[in-house]
Amino acid sequence: MSQFVTTQTELLLPRPEFPRPDWERSDWNNLNGEWSFQFDSQDQGRSEQWFSADARAFDSIITVPFSWASPLSGIGSSEKGIAWYRRQISWQPAVAAANVFLRFGAVDYACEVWVNGIAVGSHTGGYGNFEFDVTSVWNYEGDNLIAVRTEDFEHDYQARGKQGYGEIRGIWQPVWLESRPGSFIRSTRFNTAIDGTVSTRSLISAAQAGQATLEFSFGDGAVSHKETLTLAEGDNTVEITFKVGDPQLWSPESPYLYEGHISLDSGSGEDRVSSYFGIREISTALAEDRSYRWITLNGKPVYLNGTLDQSFHPTGYFTYPTDQEMHDEIYLMKKLGLNFVRIHIKPEEPRKLYWADMLGILVMEDMPCFWGEPGEQARASYESEAREIMERDYNHPSIFSWVMYNETWGLKTNSSESSLTSQEGAANNYLPDTQEWVRRMYHWAKDQDPTRIIEDNSPCNYDHVESDINTWHFYINGYEQLQEHVNHVVENTYAGSSFNYIGGNTQSDAPLMNSECGNVWGIEGGAGDSDLSWHYRYMMNEFRRHDKMCGFVFTEFRDVINEFNGYYRLDGSDKQFGYEWYVPGMSLADLHSPDFIVIDAPPCETVKSGQQLSVKLSGSSFSDRYHGQSLTLQWELWHDNLGIRMTSDSGSASIEWNGYGVKPLLPLAVTMPAFDALAVLAIRLLAPDGTIITRNFITFDVRSGAAQGRYNTDGQWTSLPVGSFTEQQWDYSWSALEDHKINGTGSGSFTYEIALPDTATLQQVSHVELVFEASAKRLLAYNKEKLGYKKHDISYMHGAKADPEYNLNSYPMTGTNRQESRLRIAIDGVEIESVLLTNDPADSRGALSWHYQTEPNKLHEAGSYGYLVKAVIPSTLAANINRNRSFKLELRAEDGGLALYGRNAGRYPIDLLVCYL
Template sequence: MSEATPSIPRPEYPRPQMVRTEWLNLNGEWEFEIDYGNSGKQRHLYEALSLKDQILVPFCPESKLSGVESKDFMSAVWYRKEIEIPANWNGKRILLHFGAVDYEAEIWVNGQSAGTHRGGYSSFSLDITHLLGAGVNVLTVCAEDDVRSGLQPRGKQSARFYSHGCDYTRTTGIWQTVWLEAVPQQYIQAFKLTPDADNGVLHVEGDLIGADGLTFAVEAQYRGKTVGSGSAVVTGKQARLSVKLSENHLWEIGSPNLYDLKLTLESHGKSIDAVDSYFGLRSVKWDNNAILINGKPVFQRLVLDQGFYPDGIYTAPTDEALRNDIELSLSLGFNGARLHEKVFEARFLYWADRLGYIVWGEHANWGLDITTAQSLQPFLPEWIEIVKRDYNSPALVGWCPFNETWDGPTGARQNNDVLKITYQVTKALDPTRPVIDTSGNFHVITDIFDVHDYEQNPEKFAGNYEAMRHGGERFVTFSNRQKYEGQPYFVSEYGGIWWNPGQSDQKSWGYGDRPKTEEEFLARYEGLTLALLENPHICAFCYTQLYDVEQEVNGLLTYERKHKFDPEVIRRINATTAAIEKTFANNIKA
C-alpha cells in the first residue's frame, strides 16, 4: 500500500492508468533554495547538508500553496529531501517518478547524479536503485528555467515581470507529484492500448524490462466479469497481443463505459509483476464534414481550459478540483475541452475518462521560436513523451502540438518544416486520432482545418460562415498563408466575451468591447454560438473560456470557479441540436 496520507498535499495515486501497490508519495515539505545566479552547481549545492528555505511540494514557488510565493524570475531552484526506503522493498528496483518539473532538471541521490530531463510538461522516471544506501538517503533536485530565452516552450507563463493580456503567473520547478515505486528486477515499464471498436478487440503492446522469454498476459473485465484475455512471449523488450472481447460496451460522451485491465509478467505460470489499468472501447474517425466517435458525428461543444488555479497556479490544490472543473463544464452543456497551452496532469485525463468528457491534447508551444528547424530539438522529444504518456486515454480524441504559430518578432516566418515534421511524428506515434498541426494559424498539413475568430458582433460573425451554410467557400483566416483543403471544419476559438462587473477595466483584459449588461452578454453568446451550431459544415467549436485567469476576465466562471450567469441559460444554448447531428439523424431515418 502507499505511504501517502491525507496530511500531505495531493496524496492520491498519480498514474491512474498504470497502478501498482508499492509506492511512496514524496509530496510535502522539502528544503528549498532560489538560485538567482544559477551558480548552485558550481557551489556543489547537490552536496549541501541543508538548503536555506522550505517549500510544500508539488506546488511551484510562485504559488501561495507552496509557502514561498515568490513571483520574480528564478534562473534555477533547488530542492532537498531526506527519505528512507521501506524495509520490505529490499531486493527490488526503486524508481523515482516526477509528474513534471519546469524546465530542465537534474537529480542527485546522495550527492551522485541520477540523471537529467528537459521539458517542463512531460513526466519522467529514473532508476535510482544503485545510488541508494542503508538508512537515510538524500534526494536533491535542481530545475533551471528561462521563459525569456525563446528556446523552450513556456505556454501562458508571462515573459514579463507582471502578468499581462493572456499571459499569467509563471511556474518554476516541481509542479506535479514526486513519488517512489518499488518494482521487481523484471517488470512492466509501459504499455500501449489501442481499442478496435469495429472488431471488438483491444490491441496491447508491452514494453518490458529484463523480461526476454517471459510471458506477458492481459485480462480484461467489465463490471467484474472476465470478457477477454490473452498472452504473448516477450521478445527482447517487446510483447504484442490482441484481446478479443466477448462483450462490447462502447465508451461514449456522457456514457463512459470502461473496462478494467490486469497486466502481468509471468514466468512458468508465476506472476512476477502486475499492474492494474483500464480502457475504453471507442473509435475516432473523420471525413470531409465531421469527426465521428463510434461511427456517429458528434458536434464537439468544447470550452477552452487553461489549467490555472488561484492558489496553485499550474497545480490543482486537490484531486477534487480537477474533477470539479470537468463537472462545471458539463453543467454548462459542454461535452469537452481544448486543454490549452499546457499539458494537463494524468489525473485530469483520468477524470475525463471516468466522466465521459472529450479533450484535445496540446503542447505549451508559446515562447519557443519556431522560425528555424533548431526548435525541434527542445520541442519534439518532449512532445513524443507527452503523446506516449496520454495515448491510452479514451477521452483524448485529437492532438494539437502547436497553437497560433505567429511569426517571430523580427518578421521571420514560422519554419513550415517544424510543423510538418511534428505532424508526421505525431501520426507515426498515433494514427488513430486526428492531428491539427497548429490551432488557428498558420496551417501546413492538418487533418482538421480550424480557425480562431473573435468577432464580437453576432451578425458579422455569422456572415463569416454564411457561404458555408449552403456548401460554399469556407471562411479562411490569413488566406495568404493557409488554404482549406476539404477537411472537417472547426472553429476552435471564439467568443472571449469580456465580463467583469465590479472590476476595474484598466486591470482587466478580454476580447473586443465589453457588454453593458448581462442580457447583452447572453444575447451575444447565443448569437455567436448558434451561428456555429446551425451550420451543417462546422463540426466543432471551442468557446473562450471556462473560467477567468488572473486579469483575463472572459470566463463563464470567475477564477474562483463561481458562476457569473445562470448556468441553465448557458446550458440551454449549448444544448441546441447541431445541424450536422440533425442531418445524420434524418439520413438514418430515411
C-alpha cells in the same frame, strides 16, 4: 464544490492520491509535502555540493508539488533561474530488494537529481514525466537524501505554453517512489475498435533473457487474455491483440471504462500494473451525399460543444490544489451540457485526464508552444516535449485530438537577415521553411498516433498548412457582424479552397470547426468584466444554422487574470445567464443539445404593435436518439405586462425528426401584442414522452407609436423620461444608453416634479400608482477616472494582469457577488415606500440594454437591468395631488446607489410611469 480552499490536513500531504491512475503500481511512496528549498542565483550549488549530506542548510521550506512561484508552494516568488530541493526519506519496498524508481510528474525546465550524493540522471523539458532507477544507490535500511537542482530561465526556445498567468517553475507535479521487480512493463498502448478489437503494444524491460507470461485482465472478467513470451535481456516490444465480447463503447454520454490490470510474471517476480482503457473510435467521414466531412465518434457524427480551459488556479497556478478540484472541473463542464474541452497550449495533469475519462468529456490537447523564433534549438526542444506528451497521454480515451501549434506562436521569424520581402508568407513572417516543418510535425504525429485527429496549427491568421480538421478563431461582437463573418467562413470552406490556408496550400474535405470564439477580444480594449450571455445565445444559434460546422471552442471555461469571459468566475462561483426568465427551465445546456431548434432571426428586433411576422426555423441534429420519431415543437409569444405575464400567441406542431445535419422547418407565423412590450418568442422541442429536448428564444421590442406608450392596464398614465429629474444629489452620477438610463452611486437622490393632466382631461383621481425599473448601482473605477482603452499586445497572452474596473466596457455579469441598495420613495416629502434593490445585475435579461447598444465593438452598460418597482400613493395624499395637479417625487438610495432604466434600457420598455384611476 470546492472553491480552491485547501485544508491544513491536505497541506500536510498535498495531493496524496497516486498521480497516474492510468498506470498505477500498488507499492509506492508519495514524496509530496515539505522539502528544503534554496535559490542559487550565483550557480554555486554544484561546486559547493549542495546535493551532499554535509552541505549547508537551505533557507526555506517549499511544499511540493507546487511551483515555487505559486502561493501554495509557501515560497510565492516570481524569481526565475536556479533552485535546489532536498528531502530525506526512509522507505523500503514491500518486496525485499525490489528495484526502486524515483518518478517525477513534471519539472520546469531542466533538472539534475542526486540520491545519497550520487548523480542518478537529468531531464530537460517542462511538461513530460520522467523517472530514474535509483536501486543501486538506495539505502534500504536507513535514510536517503534526495537532491534536485532545477533551472528555469524562460529561454525563448523553451516549450513554455501560456505560463504567464502563473509560472510553473521547478517541481510542479507530484514526485513519488515506486518499486518494481527486475523485469517489468515500461508501457502499454491500447488501440481500440468499436467491434471490440483491442490491439496493444507493450514495452517490457527484462532483467535477463527467458520466458515470461503477460496477462491482460479487465472489465470484471470481460477481458482475460494471457500469452507466454520469450524475452531478450533489455527492452522488448510485444504486440498482442484480443477481442472484447459485446463491447461497451466509451462516449461522453456513457463513459464506460474497462478497468483492470496488466501483469508480467517472470523469474524476477510479478509486475502488476493497474490501468484501464475505453473502447471508442474517433474519425472523420463524408456525410451522406455531402462533399464535406463531419467528425465522428464511434462511427456516428458528433457535434462538439467545447470550451477553452486555461487550467489556471489562483493558489496552485497550473497545479491543482486537490484531486477533488480536478473532478469538479470536469463535472462543471458537463453541467453546462458541454461534451468536450480544449486544454490550452499545455498538456493536462494525468489525474484531470483520468476524470475526463471517468466522467466522460472529450479532450483536445494542445502541445505547449515556445515564444521565440523557430530555430534549431527551439524545434528540438518542442519535438522532445511533443514525444513525451504523446507517449504519456496516449491511452486516455477522452483525448480525441492533438493540436500541434496555436495561432502560429513560435512559428514566426522576425530576424532581419531572413529577407522576408522576397519570401512567400512574409506578411506575417511565417516562412515556407517553417511551414514545411509544421507539415512534417503533422505527419509525425499522425504516424505516432493514427487513432486521433491531428491539427497542424489552431489558427487566428488563416494559415493552415495541412490538417485533419479545418478550424479557425474569431472574436467578433454584434449579431450582424458575427453572422456575416460565419457565413463568409462557411461559404469559403470547400475542397480546393485556399481560404484559411497559407503558402499555396489548399483545403481538403476536412471537417469545419471553430477552435476559439467569444466576445472578449471582439471589443475595443477588451470586454473587461461584462455579460456574455446575450452574445453567447445568438452565437450558438448562428453556429447551428450551418450544416458544415461540427462544433466550437468557447473562450473560456473560467475567468482568468486578464480575461473575464468564463462560464464561471475564477473562484468557481456561478454566473447567472438569465435564460430561465425567457423560457422556464432553460439553461446553457439547452444551447448545447445535440438536437436543436435554430431560430433564424436577430436576438432582438424592433417591431410595430399588432404586426404579423414569419420566423424561420431549422432543425439541427447530431444524434440519432430521436431519428424516425415524431417530435413536438411548442411555441409561445409572451410578454411581461408591468409585472403580469401575458401570452399573446402560442401553438404547437409535429415534426418528423429524421437524419443528421441541418434541415429547414416550416416558419412560425406570430402576431405581436397590441401594446408596448418586450415580447419573447419561446420555443421548446419535446420528445414523444413529453421530455424537453431543447429550448430557445428570441425577443421583440414592440412599439405602439403612442407618445406616452400604450400598456395593457386600467386607467390612464403619464410617462416621464428617467433623465427628466429636476434635482439630483450624488457623489457620482451620469447617464448611459443615450440618456435612457441614469446612475447615482453611494447615497443620494433623484427628484422629479410630476404634473397631472388638467381637470378637463382628468377628473378626480382616486388611485395613483408609480411604476418604474430600478436597480442598485455599483461604482467602478472607470466611472470616476474615465481612463482610455489599453491597446492589446502580446503581454495579454503572457498573462499581463488587468483590472476590469478600469475597462470602459466592464459591467460585471450577474453572479454571487451582489450589490444591495435600500430605495426610499417619498411624495411631497412623505416616505410612502421602502424597497430593497437586491443587486446591480447584467445578463441576458437586460435585453433592451443590449438591443440599443450604439456600437458593436464598444459596450456601454450592456445587459444591465433592474427590478420592476410599484408603489401606490396613499389616499391621505390624494387630496393635495388632486388640488395641486402635481407632486414632488423623490427617489432616494442609501449606500448602494441607484440606477433608473428608461424606455430603451433594461428589460421593461417603460419610462417612469404614473398610472391613474
